[in-house]
Amino acid sequence: MTKQAGALTLTDLTAGTPCCPPLARQRVPAETAALLAPAFKALGDPVRLQLMSMIASAPGGEACVCDLTPAFELSGPTISHHLKTLREAGLVDAERRGTWVYYRARPGLLRQLATLLTMDTPAET
Amino acid sequence: MTKQAGALTLTDLTAGTPCCPPLARQRVPAETAALLAPAFKALGDPVRLQLMSMIASAPGGEACVCDLTPAFELSGPTISHHLKTLREAGLVDAERRGTWVYYRARPGLLRQLATLLTMDTPAET
DNA sequence: CGTCTAGGTTGACAGTTGTCGAAACAGTGT
DNA sequence: ACACTGTTTCGACAACTGTCAACCTAGACG
Numbered sequence: 160m161t162k163q164a165g166a167l168t169l170t171d172l173t174a175g176t177p178c179c180p181p182l183a184r185q186r187v188p189a190e191t192a193a194l195l196a197p198a199f200k201a202l203g204d205p206v207r208l209q210l211m212s213m214i215a216s217a218p219g220g221e222a223c224v225c226d227l228t229p230a231f232e233l234s235g236p237t238i239s240h241h242l243k244t245l246r247e248a249g250l251v252d253a254e255r256r257g258t259w260v261y262y263r264a265r266p267g268l269l270r271q272l273a274t275l276l277t278m279d280t281p282a283e284t
Numbered sequence: 285m286t287k288q289a290g291a292l293t294l295t296d297l298t299a300g301t302p303c304c305p306p307l308a309r310q311r312v313p314a315e316t317a318a319l320l321a322p323a324f325k326a327l328g329d330p331v332r333l334q335l336m337s338m339i340a341s342a343p344g345g346e347a348c349v350c351d352l353t354p355a356f357e358l359s360g361p362t363i364s365h366h367l368k369t370l371r372e373a374g375l376v377d378a379e380r381r382g383t384w385v386y387y388r389a390r391p392g393l394l395r396q397l398a399t400l401l402t403m404d405t406p407a408e409t
Numbered sequence: 410c411g412t413c414t415a416g417g418t419t420g421a422c423a424g425t426t427g428t429c430g431a432a433a434c435a436g437t438g439t
Numbered sequence: 440a441c442a443c444t445g446t447t448t449c450g451a452c453a454a455c456t457g458t459c460a461a462c463c464t465a466g467a468c469g
Contacts, residue, residue, distance in 0.1 A: 183340035183389065192330040192337075199333065203325025204427085205317040212317075215308035215403075224446065237428055239447055244426095258436055258445060264308065266403040273401035278340075278391040329457080349416065362458055364417055369456095383415055383466060411469085418463070426455070433448070439441080 167194060173249040175267035181277040195275065198268055201248035206231060207241045214251055215264040223259045292319060298374040300392035306402040320400065323393055326373035331356060332366045339376055340389040348384045 167178050172194060179191060187195075202208050213230065214222045228238045242262060245251045249268045254261050292303050297319060304316060312320075327333050338355065339347045353363045367387060370376045374393045379386050 182337045182394070183391075185337075186341050187334055187337035189330065189334060192333040196328050196330040196333045198328075199324045200328025203321055203323075203328040205314065205321040206427090208317040208321045208324065209312055209314060212307045212310075212312035216311050228446090233427095234429055235446070236430080236448080240427075243447080255435075255446085260446060264403075266308075269307070269401050269403050273398050273403065276394050276398035276401065278389075278394050278398065331457090353416090358457095359459055360416070361418080361460080365457075368417085380416090380465075385416060413467085413469105415466090416464085419461085421460095422458085424456080424458100426453105428452085428454100430451095431449080433446105435444100435446080437442105437444080439443095 167191070169194060169249050169268075172198075172271050173265050173267045175270060179271055179275045182275050183278055187275070195272065198248045198250060198272055201244050201250055202272075204241065204244075206233065206238075207245055210238070210241055211245060211250060211264070214245075214262045215269075221254075221261040221263040223261055225259055227262070292316070294319060294374045294393075297323075297396050298390045298392045300395065304396055304400045306404065307400050308403055312400070320397065323373045323375060323397055326369050326375055327397075329366065329369075331358065331363075332370055335363070335366055336370060336375060336389070339370075339387045340394075346379075346386045346388040348386050350384055352387070 167176065167190070172178060179187070179195065202211060209230070210227060213227055217226075224238070224242065227242075228235055231238060242251070242253070245262075246253055250265060252263045252265055254263070292301065292315070297303060304312070304320065327336060334355070335352060338352055342351075349363070349367070352367075353360055356363060367376070367378070370387075371378055375390060377388045377390055379388070
């Protein structure tokens, strides 16, 4: 499949390929919305939002599942499920090193989302 | 109920009360997550993301439902339901003027979300 | 008043999501 | 090989979500 102009993929977004001017500057096309909405959806759960924050703010930029799980009153499988959701949304990456699995934030997509929500468009002359 | 220190409400957030340093800078507390996650959740649907954009980018800063509805292949009640979700998340405001209802973006909460997602960590490998 | 139009609300339905316990998988160490 | 620990997958279930058809409300206009 050859790359088509204008047809962005999740891979492009996590890689940081520019795609999205702020929400308020121009109307988000349906394709873009379909691509970005899942990322917002993934952040739309309090547990996942905290997980995302714990991972992104962890020293060294990565967090061990063994440190994440005990921070919630939830079962291991449930935390694992939420982490999978974040992974599939392209927001984090997982890597196994020996016994433990480490999660790391993917800044590319997060930056896209932040840009999209930017409201400082008072009057772009 | 008297106002407690540190207990933020949705009203505070839409008003733009500062609350949230970037996700990656410090761990988001459970209370904050519970307060902000619904906003992300509201944006986590392609239709609502487009609606939000159409409203925020509309000339004059407001959009009439009569202009929003025909932009989708969805029934009126469905669009109305999505708009209600955005309203309850604190992302938009509605105002009836005569026959028509106009929606307007509430920049306060959007700015909070954008700040939260900001990644000022230049490390990208 | 009556009627028309623009939106919102209600009720119902299929599909999805959050959660857990049980089981499976991956690595370490004995 | 075996047992032990950490993590993910599977199967199940209640709760929630997106959608529509039907109905209701608000305002405009005779």
